[in-house]
Amino acid sequence: MTLRLPYPDRGLRAYEPRAEPRALTPGAPFTSRTVFSAAHVVADPLADTTPDGPAAVDWDATLAFRRHLWSHGLGVAEAMDTAQRGMGLDWPTAAELIRRSAAEAKASGGRIACGVGTDQITAGTLAEVRAAYEEQLALVEESGAQAVLMASRALAAAASGPEEYLEVYGHLLRQAAEPVVLHWLGPMFDPALEGYWGSADLDTATDTFLDVIAAHPDKVDGIKVSLLDARREVELRRRLPQGVRCYTGDDFHYPELIAGDEQGFSHALLGIFDPLGPLAAEAVRVLDTGDTGGFRELLDPTVELSRHLFQAPTRFYKTGVVFLAWLAGHQSHFTMVGGLQAARSLPHLAHAYRLADGLGLFPDPKLAEERMRNLLSLHGVNQ
Numbered sequence: 001m002t003l004r005l006p007y008p009d010r011g012l013r014a015y016e017p018r019a020e021p022r023a024l025t026p027g028a029p030f031t032s033r034t035v036f037s038a039a040h041v042v043a044d045p046l047a048d049t050t051p052d053g054p055a056a057v058d059w060d061a062t063l064a065f066r067r068h069l070w071s072h073g074l075g076v077a078e079a080m081d082t083a084q085r086g087m088g089l090d091w092p093t094a095a096e097l098i099r100r101s102a103a104e105a106k107a108s109g110g111r112i113a114c115g116v117g118t119d120q121i122t123a124g125t126l127a128e129v130r131a132a133y134e135e136q137l138a139l140v141e142e143s144g145a146q147a148v149l150m151a152s153r154a155l156a157a158a159a160s161g162p163e164e165y166l167e168v169y170g171h172l173l174r175q176a177a178e179p180v181v182l183h184w185l186g187p188m189f190d191p192a193l194e195g196y197w198g199s200a201d202l203d204t205a206t207d208t209f210l211d212v213i214a215a216h217p218d219k220v221d222g223i224k225v226s227l228l229d230a231r232r233e234v235e236l237r238r239r240l241p242q243g244v245r246c247y248t249g250d251d252f253h254y255p256e257l258i259a260g261d262e263q264g265f266s267h268a269l270l271g272i273f274d275p276l277g278p279l280a281a282e283a284v285r286v287l288d289t290g291d292t293g294g295f296r297e298l299l300d301p302t303v304e305l306s307r308h309l310f311q312a313p314t315r316f317y318k319t320g321v322v323f324l325a326w327l328a329g330h331q332s333h334f335t336m337v338g339g340l341q342a343a344r345s346l347p348h349l350a351h352a353y354r355l356a357d358g359l360g361l362f363p364d365p366k367l368a369e370e371r372m373r374n375l376l377s378l379h380g381v382n383q
Contacts, residue, residue, distance in 0.1 A: 019365060025278075026073070040084070067104070086190070157192075185226045258284075305352065305355040
């Protein structure tokens with residue numbers, strides 16, 4: 001049965017949904033790359049909340065999704081921007097998420113890294129920024145998870161130049177119990193991070209970023225780069241000290257960056273690997289055999305979907321990620337913390353459905369079709 005789907009020109013066109021899912025099953029752990037999926041949170045649709053109130057999370061569904069990712073060999077990057085940190089997920093709820101997911105990872109034997117930020121404050125002095133980071137770092141380390149030092153809006157506002165970044169990050173790295181991942185999130189994901197590392201000039205900012213790493217290479221497991229600039233990421237990873245990994249966060253160019261070149265490659269920590277999890281895992285296992293062509297053959301066709309979900313304003317990509325999780329049957333509703341399900345248009349969501357369906361991402365295509373039909377009806381698009 002066809003669906004009449006809306007397009008940006010306000011027209012409706014027929015689409016024939018896929019009849020059968022792609023066969024994707026759990027497999028062996030990866031050997032050639034370390035791969036994290038930055039996972040979304042499932043909201044509690046029955047909670048009486050407001051957009052600016054505390055987040056209400058469906059813990060059972062949220063943790064079940066993490067078990068799904070672990071079952072395919074993926075690591076989970078927890079409480080990152082995909083989980084709506086700073087966009088609906090408040091710090092007390094993020095702290096609970098970290099505790100619960102870390103305990104679940106231990107029970108499941110899954111790999112987990114958790115975001116450390118400063119979102120318990122909105123602004124403050126450099127000393128207050130350091131204290132906020134320290135509080136979160138302590139919680140993540142106590143949970144047994146690896147720490148990801150995320151970019152801080154409060155630090156971006158408080159710092160007057162590169163020296164303050166060197167001081168704050170140096171202070172944190174010196175006290176970190178285990179090597180951490182440093183996260184450089186570009187302003188396309190969060191406009192408040194414009195000029196991070198003390199300069200709007202990316203070459204200057206890159207030098208400061210590398211200075212932080214060079215001063216503490218034993219405390220940096222790797223870097224996560226989310227600038228959507230493949231050339232810059234390749235140049236940056238070639239300048240890293242020996243033993244410091246580059247985890248691509250580039251949701252536009254990830255196949256080529258993970259595949260790498262004659263001088264190296266990127267590992268991965270990606271929001272797009274939330275909806276792509278099983279397919280991405282299969283592609284990496286092909287890469288493990290040395291078959292770069294087979295890896296690209298599987299992953300290259302997914303880039304159109306990723307670019308669509310992450311199109312400007314990029315920070316609203318989470319809406320598409322949760323939408324696809326609903327269609328795939330990982331949650332029973334299309335509701336998000338902070339009401340963010342309203343952040344993308346119906347034509348945008350319809351195109352995401354077409355692309356995901358074409359890739360065979362839905363374990364039950366009929367369920368996805370039925371849910372898409374219900375969403376269209378809710379918006380007055382009768383079939």
